[in-house]
Amino acid sequence: MADDNCDVAIVGAGFGAIATLHLLRQQGLKVKIFEKGSRSGGIWYWNCYPGARVDSDAPIYQMFDKELWEGFSFKERYPGWQELRRYFDYLDEKLQFSKSVEYDSQVTGATFDDSKRLWHIKCGNGKTATAKWFIPAIGFAAKKYVPPIQGLDKFKGPIHHTAEWPQQGVDLVGKRIAVIGTGASGVQVIQESGHEAKQLTVYQRTPNFALPMNQKPLIYDENEQLKREGKFDEAFKTCYTTFAGFSYDFNEKNTFDDSPEDREKFYRKLLIEEGGFRYWLNTYKDMLFDEKANMEAYNFWRDFVRSRVKDERHKEILAPTKPPHPWGTKRPSLEQYYYEIYNLPHVDLVDLSEDPIEEITETGIKNKSGKQTEFDVIALATGFDAVTGSLAQLDIRAPASNQTIADHWKEGLKTSMGISINGFPNMFFLYGPQAPTAFSNGPSCVQIQAQWIAKTIKQLNEQGVDRLEATEAHEKEWTDKTHHAWDITLFPQAKSWYQGANIPGRKVEPLNWAGGIPAYIQALDESRDNDWQGWRTAKAVAA
Numbered sequence: 001m002a003d004d005n006c007d008v009a010i011v012g013a014g015f016g017a018i019a020t021l022h023l024l025r026q027q028g029l030k031v032k033i034f035e036k037g038s039r040s041g042g043i044w045y046w047n048c049y050p051g052a053r054v055d056s057d058a059p060i061y062q063m064f065d066k067e068l069w070e071g072f073s074f075k076e077r078y079p080g081w082q083e084l085r086r087y088f089d090y091l092d093e094k095l096q097f098s099k100s101v102e103y104d105s106q107v108t109g110a111t112f113d114d115s116k117r118l119w120h121i122k123c124g125n126g127k128t129a130t131a132k133w134f135i136p137a138i139g140f141a142a143k144k145y146v147p148p149i150q151g152l153d154k155f156k157g158p159i160h161h162t163a164e165w166p167q168q169g170v171d172l173v174g175k176r177i178a179v180i181g182t183g184a185s186g187v188q189v190i191q192e193s194g195h196e197a198k199q200l201t202v203y204q205r206t207p208n209f210a211l212p213m214n215q216k217p218l219i220y221d222e223n224e225q226l227k228r229e230g231k232f233d234e235a236f237k238t239c240y241t242t243f244a245g246f247s248y249d250f251n252e253k254n255t256f257d258d259s260p261e262d263r264e265k266f267y268r269k270l271l272i273e274e275g276g277f278r279y280w281l282n283t284y285k286d287m288l289f290d291e292k293a294n295m296e297a298y299n300f301w302r303d304f305v306r307s308r309v310k311d312e313r314h315k316e317i318l319a320p321t322k323p324p325h326p327w328g329t330k331r332p333s334l335e336q337y338y339y340e341i342y343n344l345p346h347v348d349l350v351d352l353s354e355d356p357i358e359e360i361t362e363t364g365i366k367n368k369s370g371k372q373t374e375f376d377v378i379a380l381a382t383g384f385d386a387v388t389g390s391l392a393q394l395d396i397r398a399p400a401s402n403q404t405i406a407d408h409w410k411e412g413l414k415t416s417m418g419i420s421i422n423g424f425p426n427m428f429f430l431y432g433p434q435a436p437t438a439f440s441n442g443p444s445c446v447q448i449q450a451q452w453i454a455k456t457i458k459q460l461n462e463q464g465v466d467r468l469e470a471t472e473a474h475e476k477e478w479t480d481k482t483h484h485a486w487d488i489t490l491f492p493q494a495k496s497w498y499q500g501a502n503i504p505g506r507k508v509e510p511l512n513w514a515g516g517i518p519a520y521i522q523a524l525d526e527s528r529d530n531d532w533q534g535w536r537t538a539k540a541v542a543a
Contacts, residue, residue: 001140002169003130004032004102004127004128004130005030005129005130005131006030006031006032006129006130006131007024007029007030007031007131007132007133008020008024008029008030008031008032008131008132008133008134008135008457009031009032009033009034009119009121009129009130009131009133009134009135010031010032010033010034010135010136010140010359011033011034011035011037011107011136011137011394012033012034012035012036012042012137012138012139012142013033013037013040013042013045013097013101013103014040014041014042014044014137014138014446015042015045015063015442015443015446015447016042016139016430016431016449016450017033017035017135017137017430018033018040018063018088018091018097019063019443019447019450019451019462020096020135020137020287020430020448020453021033021095021097021100021308022063022065022095023451023453023454024457024526025100025106026454027330027454027458027461029478030458031100032100032101032129032131033097033100033101033102034101034106034107034121034123034127034129034420035101035102035104035105036103036104036105036106036107037103037104037135037253038103038104038217039085039088039103040088040091040097040098040101041084041085041535042093042138042139042502043087043139044081044084044088045085046163046164046165047081047162047163047165047185048081048165048167048169049160049162049165049185049188049189049379049434050169050170050172050188050189050192050193051080051189051191051192051193051500052080052081052085052162052165052185053076053078053079053080053081053188054078054079054080054084055078055184055213055276055277055333055334056078056246056277056441056442056443057077057078057276057528058074058076058077058078058079058218059074059235059236059429060225060235060236060239060246060247060441060443060444061074061079061294061441061442061443062074062087063091063443063447064236064239064283064354064443064447067094068091068094068095068235068285069227069232069236070227070340071090071094071233072087072090073218073220073223073224074218074223075217075218076215076216076217076218077213077214077215077216077217077218078215078276078334089156089333089501093108093132095260095283101525102123102127102375104125105121105123105125105127106124106125107121107123107124107126107136108122108123108124108394108395108396109121109122109394109395109396109397110122110134110395110396110397111396111397111399112134112397112398112399112424112425112426112427113399114399114400114425114467117132117426117447117466117467118130118131118132119132119133119134119426119427120143120297120359121134126130128392129489132426132466133426133427133428133457134426134427134428135427135428135429135430136315136390136394136396136427136429136430136432136445137192137390137429137430137431138390138391139430139431139432139442140386140387140390140431140432140433140437140438141163141384141386141390142384142389142393143384143385143386143389143390143392143393144161144164144382144385144388145161145382145383145384145385145386145389145502145503146161146249146380146382146527147180147382148504149180149357149359149360150358150359150360151359151360151361152360154359154360154361154362154376155360155361155362155363155364155375156362156363157363157376157377157378158170158377158378159377159378159379159380160379160380161379161381161382162185162379162381163185163384165274168267169179170377172196172197172377173196173197173346174195174196174197174198175198175199175377176195176197176198176199176374176376176377177193177197177200177201177375177376177377177378177379178201178203178249178364178365178373178375178379178436179193179200179202179203179379179381180203180357180378180379180380180381180382181203181204181205181380181382181383182202182204182206182207182208182381183208183333183381183382183383184194184206184331184333184334185381185383186202186208186379186381187208187210187333187335187338188333189379189381189459190202190338190340190341191335191336191341193284194341194347195341195344196322196347196421198343199346199347199348199375200270200344200346200348201347201348201349201365201373201375202342202348202349203346203350203352203357203365204318204349204350204351204352204393205352205353206324206325206353206495207318207319207320207324208296208315208332208333208365209301209323209327209328209330209332210284210305210333210334210335210338210339211271211275211276211277211279211280211301211332211333211334211335211517212271212272212275212276212334212335212336213275213334213335213336214274214275214276217382218536224510228387232430235247238535239441239444239517240444240448240517240518240521241509241517241518242517242518243281243439243516243517243518244277244281244436244439244440244441244444244516244517245440245441245444245445245517246277246281246282246441246444248278248281248282249281249282250281250282250283250284250285250287251266251282251283251284251285252285253284253299254284254285254290254293254295255284255286255287255290255292256292256293263296263436264300265520266283266284267279267283267300268300268428270282270283271300271301271304272304274475275334276330276334277334279297279301280301280328280332283297284297287327287328287492288326288328288329288489288490289349289488290492291326291333291490293491294326294327294328295323295327295524297327298326298327299326299442301327302319302320302321302323305319305339306318306319307320308339308459308511309339309342309343310343311342311343313349314342314349317349317351318339318342318349319380325493325495325496326493328339328493329489329490329491329493329494329496330494330496330498330500331438331496331498343441345410346360348373350367355367355368355369356368356370357506360378360386363375365378370393373407376431383497383502384497385503385506386438386497386500386502386511387432387433387437387438387497387500387511387512388409388413388432388433388500388511389503390432391405391429391432391433392404392405392409392493393404393406396424396427398423398424398459399425400423402425403423405421405424407454408421408422408423408424409480412479412507413433413479413507413509413510413511414434414435414475414478414479415432415434415470415475415478415479416436416470416471416474416475416527416534416535417435417470417474417476417478417520417524417527418432418434418435418436418437418478418482418520418522419435419449419452419453419524420469420470421470421473421475422469422470422471422474422475423469425467425468425469426467426468426469428449428453430446430449430450430453431446431449433447433511433512434478434479434482434510434511434512434513435449435512435513435520436512436516436520437511437512437513438512438515439497439512439513439514440517444517447515447519448521448524449524452525452528455526455528456468459528460537463537463539464539464540465537465539465540466537466538466539466540467536467537467538468532468535468536468537469535469536470534470535470536470537471534471535473534474527474533474535477534478523481515481523482510482512482513482514482515483509485508485510485513485514485515486510486514487501487510489514491510491514492510495508497511498510499511499514500513
């Protein structure tokens with residue numbers, strides 16, 4: 001099969017890939033996308049389990065280009081997976097990006113020919129390509145994690161991981177359902193299936209400090225009015241200036257600057273009246289840094305949740321008197337009626353810290369206590385080998401050392417600004433390790449990175465530079481900064497996927513940039529504008 005020759009090869013067809021393709025096309029470059037799935041959407045092709053939806057509220061979970069947002073209106077404050085697919089179909093209609101996409105083409109590896117300054121990319125279906133620039137844009141959740149539970153292969157009924165839910169759906173009505181895991185996908189599956197199940201048993205390792213979503217329908221005419229008034233444009237511009245790329249930011253006050261009465265009023269406004277991530281990202285600025293301040297936030301959240309749960313045992317499992325980790329140091333999920341599900345008579349909750357799963361049998365699940373429960377369907381909501389696992393699973397080779405990315409990270413994660421890796425020239429990646437990634441609104445993060453990549457490639461082409469590689473020194477400097485930004489917070493106190501602690505045996509270390517979006521933009525721009533500070537460049541040699 002002949003190589004598909006292009007200027008830029010991108011892996012994945014989600015937000016990051018499409019944003020990058022759109023900008024690079026405007027430079028007249030030939031861009032090709034290779035997508036594992038059968039359609040676009042990135043994570044929103046794979047996320048089709050019951051209740052799957054975004055946790056960034058409208059209008060910021062979309063492309064920020066006026067030519068794109070002015071012609072589309074979401075129907076809910078937090079769009080579901082079907083709505084996101086409708087949005088990607090709209091983007092395809094506007095940008096015709098599918099003309100540049102090879103679907104059902106999983107990139108398995110890539111090597112760089114330094115003599116020709118070309119990446120050689122190979123797919124599992126036999127397709128190959130060459131490109132001057134190589135951009136994996138597969139995000140932080142492209143490698144599912146299945147815990148080593150004995151007997152997983154014995155169960156006679158269907159077992160589905162939420163990351164690979166069947167596209168045709170699964171009939172859960174009247175079924176005996178087990179959900180293992182209570183992260184974002186677990187919360188959504190539980191609240192969606194709870195009312196229709198004959199029996200639902202939830203297996204929880206640690207409680208999810210979930211926040212009220214305050215979901216609501218969006219009225220088309222009201223949306224259009226907000227667009228005309230400039231509210232959409234204002235929201236998108238704000239996303240470049242806030243810590244997490246949302247349209248709001250931390251309050252300038254510290255927790256104990258307010259009286260107890262004013263503090264409770266403020267908490268109530270954020271948590272109950274406004275909902276969403278405001279209780280996490282629009283709260284007092286010391287909440288993620290000061291333990292006493294953090295405990296104030298936890299106590300208010302805990303009491304609110306416990307007021308919604310009837311059973312005393314469930315209250316203590318879901319919202320313990322003493323928190324297992326500081327509030328907000330694991331990513332909270334958004335819920336609509338998650339806690340009320342546990343008031344239903346056919347719903348049970350198993351605390352795995354007290355009674356671990358011993359094995360999965362042919363007919364159900366057996367716990368260490370000897371308790372056996374039979375099921376028709378088991379849903380694994382056990383998450384991902386997040387952030388690093390996506391890139392590390394690919395056989396991408398450094399030209400000088402022949403090392404893979406996994407080899408490069410064997411002694412510890414290291415990148416240059418969460419966008420490039422020393423030893424891998426002419427390669428950028430999006431929404432991955434040591435970038436704002438899991439601390440950000442996804443479309444904000446990837447569009448910032450796509451804009452930087454597009455400007456960088458344009459500038460390099462104008463200067464006649466055909467090779468760009470991050471230096472080892474700059475990679476170390478950025479890694480040190482990433483650790484410092486992480487260590488001054490309360491985040492290290494939680495055993496979370498934010499630092500890889502959900503994967504047995506892997507090194508626990510910060511995987512994301514916790515220094516905020518504005519500082520990240522500044523670092524990117526300074527590296528390019530200060531005569532390629534932190535990079536090695538080489539110009540093409542005339543033939």
